[in-house]
Amino acid sequence: MASRPDITSVTNTASGRSIVLVGMMGVGKSTIGKLLAGKLGLDFVDSDEQIEAAAGMPISEIFDRFGESGFRDGERRVIARLIGEGPKVIATGGGAFINDETRALIKEQCTSVWIDADLDVLVERVSRRNNRPLLVGRNPREVLTELAAKRTPCYSQADIHVRSDSGPHSRTVGQILEALA
Template sequence: MQRNSKSTAGTSKRGPIVLVGMMGVGKSTVGRRLAARLGLAFVDADEEIEQAAGMTISEMFARYGEAHFRDGERRVIARLMDGAPKIIATGGGAFMQDDTRALILDHATAIWLDADIDILVDRVSRREGRPLLKGKDPRTVLTGLAAQRNPVYALAPIHVKSAAGPHEVTVDRIVEQLKT
């Protein structure tokens, strides 16, 4: 749990707070609880994308491919960046896209939720519908993705470690970081 000294711009304004990080880290679950704690609205970007497209993310990946999905994801996140205070949970790959990452860093407070691979593997095994894991070993995929993505997630000005315990502990850590 630390604040990234590279960029603290945006952490003092009261605009959107965007949760970024690997699949399974708890962005949606923690985001809902953080929003309730702070009295803000919660938006799950993946749910918004599915609503806008009229199909699931898995269907979008299968029918149109990842590039098409990422373009729609960027457009939906841009729409959500309306300046209003809210908590936004993004998909694991959203922050990896240059345009989407720039939008988040310029118009919101980005928080990297991080967790050990064992925790991620345990959590993703409880839910189906993750296109990047379809037919693959979750540990192998997550280890590779973490090696690739963690340096980019580290660009978020706030870094909070999520543990195996209750999500409220992670919410407490985020609230503390937002106060500093």
């Protein structure tokens, strides 16, 4: 039986640094982030929710009005603000870590965790919601395949890499805690 990581040592390892979760849409960053923050006694924030609050509109409208590049610029600024507010667990949108400036900021000031999952798991999860601008009117499997091909080289630069599967998210949280310890 594997021993459980000592939360004190995990907290000390990450002390002073936010833990930023990166990965494809549907991988479970928000759910895993909430659970992880609870285990570590840190606040949790979802950068997409913070972007919507700052812009006063949903992400889909930001995309419609300003395009993906305008969204990514705002996303970078919001993530920089969140990092500057002190240690927390931050779930980012799927494309955040792809932006060179955002990735450099996260790598320099935080501990980045790439949560990865098989394509079938992602397709099943994203099919539950219809609020993902990059999927509107498109086949989720095709879009996710294209995005994974482009994004995996960037995600692979994260400090920690864990796999999520169709099992409980608490299992992925355990993997992250072990890696942090």
